[in-house]
Amino acid sequence: MIMLRRLLLAPALCLALAGQAAAELEVKVTIEGLSNKLRKELRPVSSLARDPDSFSALAPVRRAANSDADALLAALQSKGFYAARIEPEVRREEDNVLVTFTIETGTKFDITGYELTYADEQKVERPESLYAMGIEPDGSPTGESLLAIENQILEWFWNEGYLGAEIARRAVLSDFSEASGRATYEVRTGAKATYANIEVTGAERTDVEYIRQYRTFERGDLAERSEIDRYRERLVETALFSEVEVTPQLPAEDGTTDILVRVTERKPRTIGGGVSYATDIGPTATVFWENRNALKRGETLRAEILASQPIQQGSASFRKDRPRLPGFYNLQAILRNEDTDAFEAQTAQVGGSIGKFWLNDDLTTEGGILLQHSDIRELECFGPNGARIFPDDDESCVEDLGGTVETSTRIFQAVSFPLTVLWDNQEEPLDPQDGFRARFTVQPFVGTVNFNRLETSYTDRIFWGEDDGGTLAGRIRVGAIYGASRAEIPATERYFAGGGGSIRGYAFQEASPIDNTTGEILGGASLAEISVELRQHVTEAIELAVFSDIGGAFESNSPDFGNVLVGAGIGVRYHTPIGPIRLDIAFPLDKRDEPVEGGPFEGDAPVQVLIGLGQPF
Numbered sequence: 263m264i265m266l267r268r269l270l271l272a273p274a275l276c277l278a279l280a281g282q283a284a285a286e287l288e289v290k291v292t293i294e295g296l297s298n299k300l301r302k303e304l305r306p307v308s309s310l311a312r313d314p315d316s317f318s319a320l321a322p323v324r325r326a327a328n329s330d331a332d333a334l335l336a337a338l339q340s341k342g343f344y345a346a347r348i349e350p351e352v353r354r355e356e357d358n359v360l361v362t363f364t365i366e367t368g369t370k371f372d373i374t375g376y377e378l379t380y381a382d383e384q385k386v387e388r389p390e391s392l393y394a395m396g397i398e399p400d401g402s403p404t405g406e407s408l409l410a411i412e413n414q415i416l417e418w419f420w421n422e423g424y425l426g427a428e429i430a431r432r433a434v435l436s437d438f439s440e441a442s443g444r445a446t447y448e449v450r451t452g453a454k455a456t457y458a459n460i461e462v463t464g465a466e467r468t469d470v471e472y473i474r475q476y477r478t479f480e481r482g483d484l485a486e487r488s489e490i491d492r493y494r495e496r497l498v499e500t501a502l503f504s505e506v507e508v509t510p511q512l513p514a515e516d517g518t519t520d521i522l523v524r525v526t527e528r529k530p531r532t533i534g535g536g537v538s539y540a541t542d543i544g545p546t547a548t549v550f551w552e553n554r555n556a557l558k559r560g561e562t563l564r565a566e567i568l569a570s571q572p573i574q575q576g577s578a579s580f581r582k583d584r585p586r587l588p589g590f591y592n593l594q595a596i597l598r599n600e601d602t603d604a605f606e607a608q609t610a611q612v613g614g615s616i617g618k619f620w621l622n623d624d625l626t627t628e629g630g631i632l633l634q635h636s637d638i639r640e641l642e643c644f645g646p647n648g649a650r651i652f653p654d655d656d657e658s659c660v661e662d663l664g665g666t667v668e669t670s671t672r673i674f675q676a677v678s679f680p681l682t683v684l685w686d687n688q689e690e691p692l693d694p695q696d697g698f699r700a701r702f703t704v705q706p707f708v709g710t711v712n713f714n715r716l717e718t719s720y721t722d723r724i725f726w727g728e729d730d731g732g733t734l735a736g737r738i739r740v741g742a743i744y745g746a747s748r749a750e751i752p753a754t755e756r757y758f759a760g761g762g763g764s765i766r767g768y769a770f771q772e773a774s775p776i777d778n779t780t781g782e783i784l785g786g787a788s789l790a791e792i793s794v795e796l797r798q799h800v801t802e803a804i805e806l807a808v809f810s811d812i813g814g815a816f817e818s819n820s821p822d823f824g825n826v827l828v829g830a831g832i833g834v835r836y837h838t839p840i841g842p843i844r845l846d847i848a849f850p851l852d853k854r855d856e857p858v859e860g861g862p863f864e865g866d867a868p869v870q871v872l873i874g875l876g877q878p879f
Contacts, residue, residue, distance in 0.1 A: 431448040758786070
């Protein structure tokens with residue numbers, strides 16, 4: 263019985279002893295012999311330092327330490343320390359395991375020479391050195407620099423017709439006595455290729471020939487990877503496809519290569535809209551319907567309705583892209599009702615334009631014709647005999663001319679010829695992260711009143727940091743009307759400043775000339791706006807902003823920079839997948855009182871609140 267009891271207790275005793283042997287060990291890693299900067303860069307390379315797993319014995323720790331030593335050595339060599347040495351040491355102190363990597367970096371090597379060789383034979387001459395390809399290495403021994411040179415080599419061959427070029431071998435021959443090395447790149451280029459056919463798959467609604475027209479090359483041209491990449495970019499920019507692949511096939515024996523285009527089409531129809539709010543005009547709502555492939559060749563048919571307290575507008579447009587031009591045709595019709603403190607008007611416009619893209623589509627020129635009819639009601643000056651008179655910019659209708667101010671109706675009919683030059687290389691319209699936007703428009707009007715309207719604007723920004731970085735953004739807008747005085751220019755075509763897209767802190771249209779005897783908001787014959795905004799991320803999603811807007815509309819035909827209004831404020835941007843939601847609180851720094859009781863202009867409010875989607879510029 264005693265023997266049986268001992269046999270029964272033995273397994274339990276073994277399990278207890280095993281549990282004691284399996285006690286977890288805490289691993290602590292020390293790296294010696296490196297500068298603080300280099301230690302910080304290399305520490306994540308060690309698996310023991312990066313993720314100290316629970317170990318129950320020394321043997322697995324030793325194996326991990328030896329593996330980490332090899333990884334650290336490779337990392338040091340990639341930084342140019344080819345003669346580096348690493349000694350790992352593992353020792354146990356009770357339940358702790360101390361792992362020490364003692365490192366001797368040695369002298370950092372320099373690359374003193376570069377050699378270019380070929381792994382295949384071709385009948386054509388190929389560059390004999392990197393310098394013959396326009397590549398000028400800086401002698402850096404780091405793996406990053408050597409890889410960058412490798413990419414430059416491949417890029418050169420890919421754009422010289424060698425679409426199958428690849429690096430067969432890359433090596434560095436080190437001279438330890440001189441702490442230097444020679445880098446060798448062995449390239450397998452294959453034969454040069456020329457373009458043959460373009461095969462398209464996946465297109466169900468879109469005409470295949472239309473897809474082919476977005477190429478920037480012709481059959482028989484020397485194949486270039488940059489042109490193939492540009493072909494794909496142009497197809498993506500059409501917004502017709504959710505996925506686009508453009509792949510060159512292996513060259514045939516005659517040196518020609520087919521291009522395979524695989525596309526996945528998006529649904530062509532979209533219904534969308536947006537809502538914004540400002541204390542001066544209340545809510546603004548926009549609703550649109552769009553078909554981006556109306557006739558199967560990228561034709562865009564769009565209908566849009568905009569509604570706010572001062573403006574209601576309906577528009578319809580038809581755009582036909584011409585990828586081989588490259589450019590577009592555009593037809594548009596607009597009906598607009600305006601009921602502002604400055605004037606009331608109903609306007610009908612119909613027009614068309616032709617546009618041309620230049621410089622990889624960053625530069626656009628567009629010219630067209632626009633027919634317009636407007637019924638305008640506004641306060642105007644009438645003399646004692648009842649005839650309409652036009653006061654000079656420094657004259658008052660009542661006090662200087664003895665006239666009366668009455669509401670009258672003017673009919674403005676004209677044909678105009680707008681010409682626009684636009685340079686826009688921004689990627690994201692709601693939240694631009696790079697690039698700039700410059701625009702110049704001249705628009706001669708011939709009709710009830712003849713005049714020329716000019717306007718130019720420029721937007722740019724400076725970034726620093728990454729996810730938690732900041733932005734300094736700026737915008738300049740200047741406009742002028744020549745050929746008619748301010749009073750002769752129809753109210754629908756005058757310049758008005760103020761509001762969320764203009765001088766924040768001043769109400770819609772109210773940063774403009776005002777008749778102090780009547781309170782009438784006159785508008786101007788010129789405009790100048792300068793805006794600066796500083797944005798800083800406090801989290802990945804939340805961005806704070808401070809801003810200042812300076813400028814206004816002016817009575818004269820050129821901006822009067824001595825008579826500007828200044829607004830300033832603070833804002834918050836909450837970044838969402840569709841774009842930043844913007845809240846701005848703006849203050850007028852040149853606050854004006856009501857000039858006359860009961861007039862259209864009631865004085866500047868102490869604060870303006872604006873809510874919308876997207877950055878202001």
